[in-house]
Amino acid sequence: xxxQTVASTTDSAAANSVDLxxxxxxxxxxxxxxxxxGPVFACEECFGPLEIxxxxxxYDTEELRGRIEAxxxxxxxxxPLLPVPADVATKPNLNPGWTKLVQADNLARELGVTGGLxxxxxxxxxxxSFKDRVVAQALEAARAFGFTTLSCSSTGNLAGAVxxxxxxxxxxxxxxxxxxxxxxxxxxxxxxxxxxxxxxxNYDDVNRFCSELIGxxxxxxxxxxxxxxxxxxxxxxxxxxxxxxxxxGWRLPDQIVVPIASGSxxxxxxxxxxxxxxxxxxxxxPYKIFGAQAEGCSPVSTAYKAGHDVVRxxxxxxxxxxxxxxxxxxxxxxxxxxxxxxxxxxxxxxxxIVEAIRTLARTEGIFAETAGGVTVGVTxxxxxxxxxxxSLTTVVLNTGDGLKTLDAVAGTGLTAxxxxxxESFREAGLV
Amino acid sequence: xxxQTVASTTDSAAANSVDLxxxxxxxxxxxxxxxxxGPVFACEECFGPLEIxxxxxxYDTEELRGRIEAxxxxxxxxxPLLPVPADVATKPNLNPGWTKLVQADNLARELGVTGGLxxxxxxxxxxxSFKDRVVAQALEAARAFGFTTLSCSSTGNLAGAVxxxxxxxxxxxxxxxxxxxxxxxxxxxxxxxxxxxxxxxNYDDVNRFCSELIGxxxxxxxxxxxxxxxxxxxxxxxxxxxxxxxxxGWRLPDQIVVPIASGSxxxxxxxxxxxxxxxxxxxxxPYKIFGAQAEGCSPVSTAYKAGHDVVRxxxxxxxxxxxxxxxxxxxxxxxxxxxxxxxxxxxxxxxxIVEAIRTLARTEGIFAETAGGVTVGVTxxxxxxxxxxxSLTTVVLNTGDGLKTLDAVAGTGLTAxxxxxxESFREAGLV
Numbered sequence: 001x002x003x004q005t006v007a008s009t010t011d012s013a014a015a016n017s018v019d020l021x022x023x024x025x026x027x028x029x030x031x032x033x034x035x036x037x038g039p040v041f042a043c044e045e046c047f048g049p050l051e052i053x054x055x056x057x058x059y060d061t062e063e064l065r066g067r068i069e070a071x072x073x074x075x076x077x078x079x080p081l082l083p084v085p086a087d088v089a090t091k092p093n094l095n096p097g098w099t100k101l102v103q104a105d106n107l108a109r110e111l112g113v114t115g116g117l118x119x120x121x122x123x124x125x126x127x128x129s130f131k132d133r134v135v136a137q138a139l140e141a142a143r144a145f146g147f148t149t150l151s152c153s154s155t156g157n158l159a160g161a162v163x164x165x166x167x168x169x170x171x172x173x174x175x176x177x178x179x180x181x182x183x184x185x186x187x188x189x190x191x192x193x194x195x196x197x198x199x200x201x202n203y204d205d206v207n208r209f210c211s212e213l214i215g216x217x218x219x220x221x222x223x224x225x226x227x228x229x230x231x232x233x234x235x236x237x238x239x240x241x242x243x244x245x246x247x248x249g250w251r252l253p254d255q256i257v258v259p260i261a262s263g264s265x266x267x268x269x270x271x272x273x274x275x276x277x278x279x280x281x282x283x284x285x286p287y288k289i290f291g292a293q294a295e296g297c298s299p300v301s302t303a304y305k306a307g308h309d310v311v312r313x314x315x316x317x318x319x320x321x322x323x324x325x326x327x328x329x330x331x332x333x334x335x336x337x338x339x340x341x342x343x344x345x346x347x348x349x350x351x352x353i354v355e356a357i358r359t360l361a362r363t364e365g366i367f368a369e370t371a372g373g374v375t376v377g378v379t380x381x382x383x384x385x386x387x388x389x390x391s392l393t394t395v396v397l398n399t400g401d402g403l404k405t406l407d408a409v410a411g412t413g414l415t416a417x418x419x420x421x422x423e424s425f426r427e428a429g430l431v
Numbered sequence: 432x433x434x435q436t437v438a439s440t441t442d443s444a445a446a447n448s449v450d451l452x453x454x455x456x457x458x459x460x461x462x463x464x465x466x467x468x469g470p471v472f473a474c475e476e477c478f479g480p481l482e483i484x485x486x487x488x489x490y491d492t493e494e495l496r497g498r499i500e501a502x503x504x505x506x507x508x509x510x511p512l513l514p515v516p517a518d519v520a521t522k523p524n525l526n527p528g529w530t531k532l533v534q535a536d537n538l539a540r541e542l543g544v545t546g547g548l549x550x551x552x553x554x555x556x557x558x559x560s561f562k563d564r565v566v567a568q569a570l571e572a573a574r575a576f577g578f579t580t581l582s583c584s585s586t587g588n589l590a591g592a593v594x595x596x597x598x599x600x601x602x603x604x605x606x607x608x609x610x611x612x613x614x615x616x617x618x619x620x621x622x623x624x625x626x627x628x629x630x631x632x633n634y635d636d637v638n639r640f641c642s643e644l645i646g647x648x649x650x651x652x653x654x655x656x657x658x659x660x661x662x663x664x665x666x667x668x669x670x671x672x673x674x675x676x677x678x679x680g681w682r683l684p685d686q687i688v689v690p691i692a693s694g695s696x697x698x699x700x701x702x703x704x705x706x707x708x709x710x711x712x713x714x715x716x717p718y719k720i721f722g723a724q725a726e727g728c729s730p731v732s733t734a735y736k737a738g739h740d741v742v743r744x745x746x747x748x749x750x751x752x753x754x755x756x757x758x759x760x761x762x763x764x765x766x767x768x769x770x771x772x773x774x775x776x777x778x779x780x781x782x783x784i785v786e787a788i789r790t791l792a793r794t795e796g797i798f799a800e801t802a803g804g805v806t807v808g809v810t811x812x813x814x815x816x817x818x819x820x821x822s823l824t825t826v827v828l829n830t831g832d833g834l835k836t837l838d839a840v841a842g843t844g845l846t847a848x849x850x851x852x853x854e855s856f857r858e859a860g861l862v
Contacts, residue, residue: 073504073529092536094796098504100557105523106601124555126531126796128834164796170537174861179848183841190843191833193793195861198848209851216853218862362624365525365557365595402622403559403834410614412621417610417629420640422647430605430626431649 018144023083026231027053029333037083039145039228049329050231052083054275061280068246073098075133075239081275082239083232084140092168093139096132097239099124101247101395106363107376111383115254116393119376120244121366128401129322129369130265131161134236135225139165141232142223149174149222153206156185157322157400162225163192174222176206188404237265241272244395245282252276252287254392257379259371259399260291260300260345261323263330270337290388291334291345292378294318294353294370300331304338304345311335319350319408320370322400344387348377354408356380361402369400370408449575454514457662458484460764468514470576470659480760481662483514485706492711499677504529506564506670512706513670514663515571523599524570527563528670530555532678532826537794538807542814546685546823551675552797559832560753560800561696562592565667566656570596572663573654580605580653584637587616588753588831593656594623605653607637619835668696672703675826676713683707683718685823688810690802690830691722691731691776692754694761701768721819722765722776723809725749725784725801731762735769735776742766750781750839751801753831775818779808785839787811792833800831801839 018037025034030048041050064080071077075097076089089095100121108117125132135158142150150166151174152158159175166173175189179198190196199206213219214228223229245252252273258266270289276282293301296318303311311331316324328334338345348356353370356377361367368376375396382388402409418424425431449468456465461479472481495511502508506528507520520526531552539548556563566589573581581597582605583589590606597604606620610629621627630637644650645659654660676683683704689697701720707713724732727749734742742762747755759765769776779787784801787808792798799807806827813819833840849855856862 095531100526106599124557126555127798128559128832160798164792164798166796167793168537168796179845183844184837186845187837187840187843188798188834190845191789191792191798191840192796193789195846196844197856197859197861198845199851200848201851205851209856212853213856218853218856358622358624361595361622362598365597365599365623367558367591367595367619367622401559401834403619403832406615406618409618409622412618413614413627414608414610414617414621414629415626417631420630420632420636422640422643422649425628425640425644426649428628430628 019085020083020141020144021085022054022056022080023052024055025053026050039141039147039223041228041230052231052235054081056081056275056279059279064279065250065281075136075236078239078242081242083137083235085144088140091143092170093136094126094132094165094168096125096136098243101244102364102366104364107360110359110363111380111390113383113390113394115389115391118253118395119360119364119366120240120395120397122240122397122399123366123368123401127157127160127164128404129157129161130237130240130399131157132165133239134233135161135165137236138223138225138229138233139169141229142171143169145223147221147223148172150225151175151210151222152225153177153203153210154189155181155203155321157404158226159185159189159196160192163189163194163196166194167192176210178203178206234264234268237268238272238275240265240397241269242276245273245276248393250282252282252285253395255288255290255343255388255394257290257292257375257394257396259323259375259397260293260328260334261325263300263328263334265399266291267330267333267337270341286342288341288343289337290343290378290382291338292375293345293347294320294323294374295347295349296320297324297326298347299326300328300334301345301347303331304335309335319405320353320374321405322369322371323374344382346378346382346387348374348381352377352381357402357409360398366398367402368398369402370405371400372398373408450516451514451572451575452516453485453487453511454483455486456484457481470572470578470654472659472661483662483666485512487512487706487710490710495710496681496712506567506667509670509673512673514568514666516575519571522574523601524567525557525563525596525599527556527567529674532675533795533797535795538791541790541794542811544814544821544825546821546825549684549826550791550795550797551671551826551828553671553828553830554797554799554832558588558591558595559835560588560592561668561671561830562588563596564670565664566592566596568667569654569656569660569664570600572660573602574600576654578652578654579603581656582606582641582653583656584608584634584641585620586612586634586752588835589657590616590620590627591623594620594625594627597625598623607641609634609637665695665699668699669703669706671696671828672700673707676704676707679824681713683713683716684826686719686721686774686819686825688721688723688806688825688827690754690806690828691724691759691765692756694731694759694765696830697722698761698764698768701772717773719772719774720768721774721809721813722769723806724776724778725751725754725805726778726780727751728755728757729778730757731759731765732776732778734762735766740766750836751784751805752836753800753802754805775813777809777813777818779805779812783808783812788833788840791829797829798833799829800833801836802831803829804839
């Protein structure tokens with residue numbers, strides 16, 4: 001793996017020339033080693049993953065709350081808690097976030113939830129998935145580091161999010177995808193006019209090539225949102241935690257059901273909740289985090305049920321393509337969080353995913369991506385097994401839009417076909 | 432046409448038992464005849480279209496402005512100006528609106544606009560088109576009149592909007608479409624679980640059948656959002672005008688480019704702007720409204736250019752299906768507004784529509800429906816011909832999402848295909 005060498009320092013914030021707001025340094029999640037902010041993602045000491053360390057010490061709780069509430073109706077209301085400059089909202093970007101937290105009373109009735117059930121519906125983002133949140137952070141890091149090309153490997157949602165964000169920011173984009181991706185997905189990514197390069201190989205080959213490119217002079221000036229900008233990128237998922245709590249009236253949910261792909265989103269939601277507690281913005285009380293996978297790609301769920309601490313890779317085979325990461329980098333952290341908070345990790349079959357998509361659409365008018373079918377399906381399953389408590393406030397994430405995975409419900413069709421006459425209408429029993 | 436008979440009255444508000452907020456009566460747009468609020472759409476005196484008459488007399492400008500600004504981040508912040516009960520925001524509905532007004536500096540540079548160019552991006556609505564705004568009003572009227580089934584005729588966006596809104600509200604829905612609609616559109620409408628009925632015939636046959644059904648006992652308790660609830664439904668488009676002005680800092684835009692299907696949206700945007708002026712919420716100064724059509728369905732544009740007051744029906748043949756109404760009911764009103772405000776009506780070819788979709792995506796990261804290609808294309812054309820003034824603040828509407836009309840840009844694809852190697856990458860000239 002190509003890791004750019006950086007000078008180690010104990011006073012990294014002072015050594016940084018980049019302005020990324022409260023972000024003070026990069027810190028290794030394994031050994032705690034700190035390095036200055038830069039386009040690096042692995043610890044030089046132990047090769048553990050780097051994440052952002054912040055300096056929030058100057059914040060006054062009520063002043064901060066007021067500043068957030070007076071902020072824009074997008075993720076930048078939380079700029080004081082993100083690795084972005086203070087003037088981020090004035091720069092051209094897609095301004096994602098502040099998506100609806102839908103009180104899902106119909107679904108609650110159907111599932112028997114009495115303590116309040118909410119869908120955090122991220123299909124309302126600009127390119128209709130939560131990826132806009134993370135790409136927006138990576139974009140600021142790319143600007144701070146002087147990168148001129150925004151790049152990524154992707155099989156779907158991320159490609160569009162990167163293409164759109166780069167277009168709006170006036171950066172070049174170059175997105176790498178497997179060459180045989182479905183035409184619809186290619187169109188969704190290509191329409192923004194950036195470079196879209198098909199790689200002759202599978203998604204693993206695409207990733208391997210991207211890592212090579214980062215270490216090569218040809219990749220100079222390139223910010224790969226999910227590789228060399230990953231520590232910044234990943235922080236975007238914290239905004240889901242912030243929004244949920246603020247939308248609940250600055251209150252922690254009791255239970256939250258999160259999809260697992262790499263596991264990064266779940267770990268950052270936990271980080272976000274911990275930050276809100278630490279800052280005094282919400283009351284410190286227990287919350288449980290539940291992870292949701294598709295049975296056809298359930299390495300974390302399998303490890304959880306077996307009581308393991310390590311995650312054994314799987315070869316994905318599920319309709320939930322946006323969650324189909326067989327070797328999830330943050331798997332062990334997810335296991336730790338689920339166990340520590342009293343949550344769990346569960347999986348559902350493709351049939352259950354489709355049924356859950358239909359249930360959510362029928363009860364709440366929300367058409368979810370397959371990943372949303374996974375979380376709703378797992379919620380139902382965990383309620384059935386008594387692991388989720390129906391008397392507690394529960395938030396379920398929908399991270400994408402059903403329009404992007406139409407194939408999953410392709411069997412859905414007309415309930416009747418009639419001639420244009422009242423007689424035919426009556427015959428069909430539609431009265 | 433089946434018109435329910437209602438008692439005529441000069442003091443209609445007092446006679447109404449329904450609570451639809453400031454809506455006082457229905458008033459004929461042709462002869463001014465007033466009738467009480469009810470599920471009727473044509474004047475009993477002259478068969479002219481009925482629209483909502485309001486009583487805004489009790490409002491204090493600054494108190495109203497404060498109430499709006501403190502309201503929710505959706506159309507219900509404007510509840511005091513809509514035909515809905517005051518507690519509308521507490522009822523289950525999709526809460527559409529408050530979509531982004533995107534300052535489109537990149538597009539402005541490309542088109543040579545110096546006075547400020549904005550895209551009002553309604554793809555951010557719950558089912559990703561402006562239809563959620565109008566259906567939300569119809570839903571409140573349906574509840575007020577005790578209807579139990581929400582219905583419509585549709586060939587696309589409206590079907591999904593009605594299905595989703597009814598699902599969330601706990602009403603039955605029954606949507607009528609031509610039986611041979613593309614499978615993708617059928618899925619988008621059917622997923623919400625309501626009745627979706629294919630009619631053996633074209634869209635005209637579907638409409639004729641719906642009118643028959645309204646007059647028949649079989650249609651009792653049915654609210655057809657775009658037929659017997661049309662006066663309420665149509666008011667939803669006013670919220671586009673309200674939001675644009677509030678998002679500009681309570682200021683009228685100088686120029687606004689609106690797509691024309693039936694023409695209702697454009698006339699209601701004008702009505703909304705006039706109301707804001709009348710209420711003192713914006714300064715009274717001139718604004719120009721421009722109508723945009725596809726050349727393949729340009730009855731209003733053709734009449735405008737010929738200097739006619741009447742609109743001659745056309746047989747639609749364009750990729751802009753959501754605008755393909757060959758006999759637009761509000762055509763004459765659109766002509767009047769365009770001429771009165773100093774605007775114009777123009778049309779663009781399918782090729783120009785596709786080019787405009789690509790231009791908007793490439794410059795601003797917004798993937799528009801074909802209707803958005805029409806407005807952006809017409810904006811470019813009118814700037815080229817000097818009809819639009821580049822030094823004035825201009826707002827262009829995008830009323831739908833590109834994911835719904837992927838076919839329009841189906842030719843978009845990979846910029847290169849390479850082997851997973853740096854050598855192949857260099858050969859492709861991507862460095």
